[in-house]
Amino acid sequence: MSLLRTACCSLLIATALASTARAGSVGREQDIFDLKLGQRVLVDDGTCPAGQVKEVRGAKMTDKGVSRTSSCVPRHGPKSK
Numbered sequence: 001m002s003l004l005r006t007a008c009c010s011l012l013i014a015t016a017l018a019s020t021a022r023a024g025s026v027g028r029e030q031d032i033f034d035l036k037l038g039q040r041v042l043v044d045d046g047t048c049p050a051g052q053v054k055e056v057r058g059a060k061m062t063d064k065g066v067s068r069t070s071s072c073v074p075r076h077g078p079k080s081k
Helices: 001-022
Strands: 022-024 039-045 053-061 065-073
Touching: none
Parallel strands: 022 039
Antiparallel strands: 039 053, 053 065
């Protein structure tokens, strides 16, 4: 029983870490409600040049919560063979 409990706990922790590390995508920066420290969200609002998309990151903790930084990064489309 102990081995099963340890395996389930490890799987739960790995799933939680993988879901927070992944970059999401939204249409407007105002749609980002709960940005966590280190989280990256891609925002396709048309403010960056062609071939790029805005990346908003949770930069550091402040008294009011997580401060945001943003920059334009290359847009990665689907991989082709």
